[in-house]
Amino acid sequence: MFRLLLPSIAVLLIVCSNRHSAVIAASGFAIVGYVVTDWLIPRVGPSFVKIGLYGKDQSKPGKPVIPESVGAVSATVYLLVMFFCIPFMFYKYMVTTTPGGGIRGVSIEESAGSAGSLFPHGKLSEYLSSILCLESTALLGIADDLFDLRWRHKFFLPAIGAIPLLIVYYVDFGATHVLVPTFLQGWLQMTNIDLGWFYYAYMVSMTIFCPNSINILAGINGLEVGQSIILGVLALTNDALYLSVGPQASRESHRFSAVVILPFLGVSAALWKWNRWPSRVFVGDTYCYFAGMVFAVVGILGHFSKTMLLLFVPQILNFVYSCPQLFNLVPCPRHRLPKFNDADWLLYPSRANLKDEPPKKIFTPVLKVLDKLRLIDVEYEGDKIISCTNMTLINLTLVWFGPMREDKLCNLLLVLQLMIGLIAIVLRHTLGALLFGHDNLWVIV
Amino acid sequence: MFRLLLPSIAVLLIVCSNRHSAVIAASGFAIVGYVVTDWLIPRVGPSFVKIGLYGKDQSKPGKPVIPESVGAVSATVYLLVMFFCIPFMFYKYMVTTTPGGGIRGVSIEESAGSAGSLFPHGKLSEYLSSILCLESTALLGIADDLFDLRWRHKFFLPAIGAIPLLIVYYVDFGATHVLVPTFLQGWLQMTNIDLGWFYYAYMVSMTIFCPNSINILAGINGLEVGQSIILGVLALTNDALYLSVGPQASRESHRFSAVVILPFLGVSAALWKWNRWPSRVFVGDTYCYFAGMVFAVVGILGHFSKTMLLLFVPQILNFVYSCPQLFNLVPCPRHRLPKFNDADWLLYPSRANLKDEPPKKIFTPVLKVLDKLRLIDVEYEGDKIISCTNMTLINLTLVWFGPMREDKLCNLLLVLQLMIGLIAIVLRHTLGALLFGHDNLWVIV
Numbered sequence: 001m002f003r004l005l006l007p008s009i010a011v012l013l014i015v016c017s018n019r020h021s022a023v024i025a026a027s028g029f030a031i032v033g034y035v036v037t038d039w040l041i042p043r044v045g046p047s048f049v050k051i052g053l054y055g056k057d058q059s060k061p062g063k064p065v066i067p068e069s070v071g072a073v074s075a076t077v078y079l080l081v082m083f084f085c086i087p088f089m090f091y092k093y094m095v096t097t098t099p100g101g102g103i104r105g106v107s108i109e110e111s112a113g114s115a116g117s118l119f120p121h122g123k124l125s126e127y128l129s130s131i132l133c134l135e136s137t138a139l140l141g142i143a144d145d146l147f148d149l150r151w152r153h154k155f156f157l158p159a160i161g162a163i164p165l166l167i168v169y170y171v172d173f174g175a176t177h178v179l180v181p182t183f184l185q186g187w188l189q190m191t192n193i194d195l196g197w198f199y200y201a202y203m204v205s206m207t208i209f210c211p212n213s214i215n216i217l218a219g220i221n222g223l224e225v226g227q228s229i230i231l232g233v234l235a236l237t238n239d240a241l242y243l244s245v246g247p248q249a250s251r252e253s254h255r256f257s258a259v260v261i262l263p264f265l266g267v268s269a270a271l272w273k274w275n276r277w278p279s280r281v282f283v284g285d286t287y288c289y290f291a292g293m294v295f296a297v298v299g300i301l302g303h304f305s306k307t308m309l310l311l312f313v314p315q316i317l318n319f320v321y322s323c324p325q326l327f328n329l330v331p332c333p334r335h336r337l338p339k340f341n342d343a344d345w346l347l348y349p350s351r352a353n354l355k356d357e358p359p360k361k362i363f364t365p366v367l368k369v370l371d372k373l374r375l376i377d378v379e380y381e382g383d384k385i386i387s388c389t390n391m392t393l394i395n396l397t398l399v400w401f402g403p404m405r406e407d408k409l410c411n412l413l414l415v416l417q418l419m420i421g422l423i424a425i426v427l428r429h430t431l432g433a434l435l436f437g438h439d440n441l442w443v444i445v
Numbered sequence: 446m447f448r449l450l451l452p453s454i455a456v457l458l459i460v461c462s463n464r465h466s467a468v469i470a471a472s473g474f475a476i477v478g479y480v481v482t483d484w485l486i487p488r489v490g491p492s493f494v495k496i497g498l499y500g501k502d503q504s505k506p507g508k509p510v511i512p513e514s515v516g517a518v519s520a521t522v523y524l525l526v527m528f529f530c531i532p533f534m535f536y537k538y539m540v541t542t543t544p545g546g547g548i549r550g551v552s553i554e555e556s557a558g559s560a561g562s563l564f565p566h567g568k569l570s571e572y573l574s575s576i577l578c579l580e581s582t583a584l585l586g587i588a589d590d591l592f593d594l595r596w597r598h599k600f601f602l603p604a605i606g607a608i609p610l611l612i613v614y615y616v617d618f619g620a621t622h623v624l625v626p627t628f629l630q631g632w633l634q635m636t637n638i639d640l641g642w643f644y645y646a647y648m649v650s651m652t653i654f655c656p657n658s659i660n661i662l663a664g665i666n667g668l669e670v671g672q673s674i675i676l677g678v679l680a681l682t683n684d685a686l687y688l689s690v691g692p693q694a695s696r697e698s699h700r701f702s703a704v705v706i707l708p709f710l711g712v713s714a715a716l717w718k719w720n721r722w723p724s725r726v727f728v729g730d731t732y733c734y735f736a737g738m739v740f741a742v743v744g745i746l747g748h749f750s751k752t753m754l755l756l757f758v759p760q761i762l763n764f765v766y767s768c769p770q771l772f773n774l775v776p777c778p779r780h781r782l783p784k785f786n787d788a789d790w791l792l793y794p795s796r797a798n799l800k801d802e803p804p805k806k807i808f809t810p811v812l813k814v815l816d817k818l819r820l821i822d823v824e825y826e827g828d829k830i831i832s833c834t835n836m837t838l839i840n841l842t843l844v845w846f847g848p849m850r851e852d853k854l855c856n857l858l859l860v861l862q863l864m865i866g867l868i869a870i871v872l873r874h875t876l877g878a879l880l881f882g883h884d885n886l887w888v889i890v
Contacts, residue, residue: 044592047592051496051497051591051592052496052497076584076588079581079584080605080608083581083608083609083612084608084612086609086612086613086616087612087615087616090616119567119616119617121566121567121569121570121617122564122566124566124570124613124616124617125566125569125570125573128570128573128574128577128609128613129573131577131609132573132576132577132580135577135580135581135584136524136528136580138584139521139524139580139583139584139587142584142587143521146496146591147489147492147496160525163525163528163529164528164531164573164576167528167529167531167532168531168569168573170532171531171532171535171564171569172564172566172569
């Protein structure tokens with residue numbers, strides 16, 4: 001019964017969307033994505049293991065072997081769904097620019113001429129370049145999962161995937177101006193500033209940051225997918241604000257954002273079902289890159305990349321907090337996952353051994369201060385520091401809230417992320433209004 | 446010296462192309478594609494072997510193990526090159542629609558408004574959908590190479606990759622009319638006929654046929670890449686005809702075709718260098734699908750799919766000739782490669798054993814006729830057929846010209862293909878003109 005219910009709702013939404021909004025069709029396709037991904041994952045899992053794509057779950061008794069890189073299935077289904085979404089994105093234009101049905105203008109010249117002026121080809125190329133960028137990211141993610149690339153290579157990988165997006169942005173759009181905050185406008189004598197090529201550098205950094213930041217806030221069952229779903233929900237909340245009370249001019253961008261994110265939530269929900277504690281599949285780097293790029297694409301082409309970065313505050317905090325270890329001020333072990341205790345099934349913060357490999361001299365006082373502030377847990381032998389907890393948000397949560405079971409820890413992290421994100425959205429539309437003299441949500445253009 | 450020469454020429458072509466044609470830039474990018482692919486293949490080959498992507502070369506003494514699916518490298522480089530080709534495809538429009546440099550219109554509305562009417566977004570979305578289609582084909586080819594899909598699944602795989610192309614064709618273009626030959630025009634009372642959905646079915650068949658036909662004319666060193674290169678050269682010859690003496694209206698299509706095919710020839714030439722006899726890498730299904738799809742895309746979006754099919758005559762012949770075995774009228778062994786003889790290093794036609802597994806009764810007289818016509822070689826035991834040569838163009842060539850070394854055989858097949866293709870082009874512009882009353886090459890519109 002339930003198995004038929006979902007597809008029926010999906011078909012209903014897609015069929016009914018024609019005369020209304022592409023967002024409704026996208027909701028339908030989100031359900032299609034969910035159903036297909038959920039159907040595929042258990043069926044292709046064994047094939048993944050067979051070709052060597054598997055991993056050991058370190059935080060379970062006996063360290064069971066489960067399929068790895070299954071996020072590639074979600075990504076592939078997402079891309080297919082997005083292909084089928086195209087006609088619905090552009091339905092209203094197709095109906096107004098052709099007589100309808102099979103009568104579409106007799107010759108090539110004629111149909112190109114009449115459609116050329118009305119059909120939003122610019123929007124279509126934006127949409128296509130987004131899918132192209134996401135597909136390239138998936139392709140490179142798969143290469144990484146297969147060949148296990150080195151950190152210094154894979155860190156920049158997402159930027160390669162973003163090339164089509166940036167080139168189309170350049171060819172097609174080319175806006176590189178940003179607003180100057182009110183209190184600086186008098187001083188700088190301008191209301192907006194052209195960042196030129198710096199704006200492209202900024203967009204490239206964003207396409208590198210978003211995927212990698214999801215990839216490093218990872219390591220416990222369900223966290224990669226969970227945080228991506230929360231990010232999607234937060235972005236959709238922001239879109240809903242604009243689509244309901246925002247000015248007409250910004251609606252197109254946020255409709256685009258919703259259409260991209262909804263099917264992503266569908267395929268992610270199915271992946272979450274199989275990846276949440278106790279995981280029956282791992283998601284792989286493909287998914288982390290892919291998910292991060294979805295948000296980078298939406299932020300860039302929707303022209304709200306700074307708002308999008310606000311939603312990434314937990315990921316940014318995790319990155320900043322990780323820096324001492326990433327830049328080797330404090331020794332960084334190969335894995336920084338929390339430690340699983342076989343006896344009580346709880347996770348404990350994992351620690352960096354500072355006895356054999358002491359931290360940089362200059363950083364020792366900082367460690368002591370961080371310990372005082374309870375931002376890490378330092379272990380002393382007399383006066384000498386012999387270990388500290390690894391600097392990840394996951395370990396910090398365990399330091400603050402004590403050891404807990406993997407699923408509890410994941411849920412706690414996700415709730416924290418949701419709360420921070422909601423606060424960020426509220427601040428964006430209140431503090432943002434103060435800084436820039438107005439908020440684009442409330443100004444009716 | 447030579448190592449610096451090629452990149453220098455490439456840079457020169459790309460830089461100089463700005464004020465001239467996108468075809469010149471594409472030639473530059475073809476060289477870039479060649480250099481990069483040629484640099485990558487020997488470097489990534491061992492990684493392919495390490496993750497299980499390798500094959501045994503059946504037609505060499507000792508059956509050495511070499512990397513398989515290396516065509517994926519060509520495909521990836523091609524896609525990257527095509528991304529960078531975008532600004533050069535649209536350079537002339539970008540210069541005319543913006544004041545130049547950083548001055549690009551202050552606001553989003555303004556730049557969208559002014560560019561929207563002049564910039565050929567329709568062309569851009571055609572171009573993007575082609576790359577998207579090729580990238581999807583590569584992705585599915587990689588899935589096939591990794592998971593070794595079943596024939597009945599992989600046969601239809603390319604059609605899935607073609608979805609973005611067909612959907613964009615539908616949304617964007619939608620021309621489904623074909624010309625009616627002159628001698629039928631009076632009888633049918635029309636000069637052209639709207640095939641409607643049948644036209645889409647035809648395009649789908651083309652995207653299924655082209656990739657698969659390359660995939661089945663395969664099995665000896667260098668043949669997959671070699672035939673793709675010949676196909677590319679033939680298509681370029683046809684493009685050159687239109688670009689030099691053809692009417693203005695058809696030039697855009699053939700410029701598009703040349704821009705897509707040139708970089709493909711670049712990456713293929715590098716692959717050929719490593720894949721030709723004696724092969725140091727195998728190309729894999731990814732390459733065959735990818736190559737076939739390049740021609741399908743060009744044929745469909747360039748609106749000369751029937752001419753393109755003419756170039757596929759050897760592949761069509763191979764397919765038709767294979768049918769009795771493909772449809773099990775005659776037993777079909779798992780592999781139909783020619784047999785390698787360790788003693789003289791020559792290839793001999795391989796044979797289907799008809800003694801243990803006789804052919805369908807109804808087909809026995811046909812076999813005898815085919816034998817009489819020297820289209821197969823049948824072996825008798827008294828009156829009973831005990832074996833026949835496998836029905837592939839490769840074996841037929843060996844039946845006709847006698848056993849030969851693998852490289853000789855490959856070259857002979859390629860020369861035959863080139864000759865048939867050139868004859869097809871000549872017939873297309875002479876017989877075609879007779880059938881349709883005019884040839885679109887000679888009519889000045």
